[in-house]
Amino acid sequence: MCAKTIDTKDITYESLLQGNKDWVKDTMDNDPTFFDKLSEGQNPPVLWIGCSDSRVPANQITNTRPGDIFVHRNIANVVVHTDMNLLSVLDYSINVLKVKHVIVCGHYGCGGVKAALGNKQVGIIDNWLRNIRDVYRTHEREMATTKDPDQRFDRLVELNAIEGAANVTNTSIVQSAWASGQELAVHAWVYSLKTGIIKDLKVTCTCLDDVAPAFKVG
Numbered sequence: 001m002c003a004k005t006i007d008t009k010d011i012t013y014e015s016l017l018q019g020n021k022d023w024v025k026d027t028m029d030n031d032p033t034f035f036d037k038l039s040e041g042q043n044p045p046v047l048w049i050g051c052s053d054s055r056v057p058a059n060q061i062t063n064t065r066p067g068d069i070f071v072h073r074n075i076a077n078v079v080v081h082t083d084m085n086l087l088s089v090l091d092y093s094i095n096v097l098k099v100k101h102v103i104v105c106g107h108y109g110c111g112g113v114k115a116a117l118g119n120k121q122v123g124i125i126d127n128w129l130r131n132i133r134d135v136y137r138t139h140e141r142e143m144a145t146t147k148d149p150d151q152r153f154d155r156l157v158e159l160n161a162i163e164g165a166a167n168v169t170n171t172s173i174v175q176s177a178w179a180s181g182q183e184l185a186v187h188a189w190v191y192s193l194k195t196g197i198i199k200d201l202k203v204t205c206t207c208l209d210d211v212a213p214a215f216k217v218g
């Protein structure tokens with residue numbers, strides 16, 4: 001029997017702790033050695049760079065288990081070369097964990113992307129959203145010719161994921177891995193909150209030839 005799911009409005013500090021105990025019991029009932037194996041170390045083949053949105057948990061939407069995916073999340077799955085947190089995660093996942101795939105996954109209906117489309121001041125997050133506005137500026141012609149606001153919103157979500165994947169590819173971390181012969185692919189995806197389906201944006205980079213000349217290092 002699976003642990004009872006708690007309705008969002010009924011979640012409390014205490015219910016979270018009880019939920020943990022229920023999850024441990026269910027997990028142990030299904031696999032008594034699960035935590036022994038999990039505690040031995042991790043060897044995930046995938047780094048997931050996603051949005052912090054509570055509705056987009058990497059493991060659940062890909063039907064994977066703890067230990068399968070190394071995860072970094074931030075508002076609107078932004079990838080920029082000044083984010084030392086993200087770069088540290090990227091470096092560790094590639095050079096220590098030896099992941100084979102880096103996936104930048106956005107999601108339709110992203111609040112960060114929607115805020116970046118407007119001119120309303122939000123707060124300190126405005127500085128973070130500037131990165132998404134730069135994506136808009138880079139693709140301004142396409143954005144300007146997309147008249148339907150919902151389509152424009154969805155397309156910026158896609159472009160933000162694509163630009164994020166490109167920025168991953170442009171790092172010296174990824175390029176050094178490819179130069180040493182390491183097997184590694186970088187992808188851009190988008191998840192739909194309405195359908196639960198992940199859309200592959202067909203943007204995959206696997207070698208130094210996929211790096212724009214202006215960003216090649218070494």
